[in-house]
Amino acid sequence: MSRNIEIKAKIKDTSSFVKKLRNVTGKDPQTLDQKDTYFNCPNGRLKLREEPPDHSELIFYKRSNDLSPKLSTYKRLEKLNPAFVALLNEAYGIKAIVKKKRYLFFIEQTRIHIDEVTNLGAFIEFEVVLKENQTIDEGQQIANELLNKLGVSQESLISHSYSDLLLSKTHTQK
Secondary structure: OEEEEEEEEEEOOHHHHHHHHHHHHOOOOEEEEEEEEEEOOOOOEEEEEEEOOOEEEEEEEEEOOOOOOEEEEEEEEEOOOHHHHHHHHHHHOEEEEEEEEEEEEEEOOEEEEEEEEOOOEEEEEEEEEOOOOOOHHHHHHHHHHHHHHHOOOHHHEEOOOHHHHHHHHHHHHO
């Protein structure tokens, strides 16, 4: 399985973080419209990510719900057969659907996402993609340095996935 270190935080202003990252990277972000369909999954998280016009991939991942930078292990499968996706839906059922606009930046081995998530707000997320021989501690150090460099406060960190946050919001509104 592939590995990365993830950390996510709630932010107030998407444009200020996009501007900061443009200044740091010297590049404009890649802008993506994504729809993530989460399936009920007893052992980790399973989601179908769709991006117009015709990209889709299935992502299975495991990670804890911690505030600190945390290890995530994952596998991806691209070029999905629509019949396979329908079978997943029938077999597991849909848990949640997350729609977002994502601004994607890269700093060395780190993917940085600025996400505007429908019904949740704006977030920044770091995914430090670990090299084969790289330790979890090294990845956590990189994530913490980026948090400091970009001025992301510890108080703004969140521990759960967008799907968990949406489901929690839905349950508290009932």
